[in-house]
Amino acid sequence: MKSLCIILPAYNEAKAIGPVMQKLQNFVKKENDLVIEIVVIDDGSTDQTFQICQTFNVTVLHHIINRGLGGALATGIEYAKMHNFDFALTMDSDGQHDINDLPKAIKLLINNDADVVIGSRMMGQKGMPKDRLIINFISNVFTYILFGFWTTDSQSGFRGFNRKALGFINVKTQGMEVSSELFTEIKKHNLKLLEVPISVIYTEYSRNKGQSNLNSLNVVVKLLLRKFR
């Protein structure tokens, strides 16, 4: 049977991660076609994120200090490679992603229709605030200019990889700019990418917690530095 590693980077998500874990566990119980392991990367959280995750049937990898989204994702991807998973899927741990969107991404990977699947919030466009739509579009333009790759959602945290893609992906960035860096890797190794529409569940919590609009400027600067280093 094929195996899937669901990777969730988490930093101070004590308020949201419990329900996410519960929903994922329920999903895993119903899924019969795959062996699934949920892997949470606790990125140096200072709240009870680690302790809460320990109460669920999941694997928790604990960063003793915070390294950023890129650092946490790279740890999860490294874990998936080390344990020879056939597929890996990354998700946000703040409850923004809908578990019901998992099957469509998984199906594309299992059927070998794609090496990489990106869940696009822009294709769904349900529940996405206008400022996020604008910021996302600008990010897409920058990703295209800097890395020559057009996507409808360059900042999506919902991504799936097959074994071939996992073998090639080598994350070097540490912060939020990892989302755009992944497209460099996809283009560099000529991986087949498909996008699927996903729903986005924005709550007051996830809006306050997530990347601020101003931080987008910081991400662009880091991407420029990376590009021209």
Added chain:
Amino acid sequence: MELQYFPIQILLIIMMFWPISRAYFHYKDGIIKLSGFLFWSCLWLMGVITVFYPEFLTYLAQLFHIGRGADLAVYVALALVFYLVFRLSVIIENIRNDITKLTREIALMNKNRHGEHK
């Protein structure tokens, strides 16, 4: 030729020999490599030379079609500072990456599953 030195020049020369001595002791203690010691020593010796013979800087400035020796000194100093800042940023980035690698290694070694404690 009678050489005249103003007190400020004497003071500057003494001040410039201090970092050279620090560089030497750092090299002796293994804190910096020989290349680092030579680089910083040459830099400060250039400073000593220009204090001793300011006309030398003027001569160089004229060679490069720059107005004054002081202007040349500022341009060179600026270029050097920018280069050093760039090198430092690369070193810092490498250190950040090394810290992340170490953090990852520790996390993977201490993998925690469903209440297991390491």
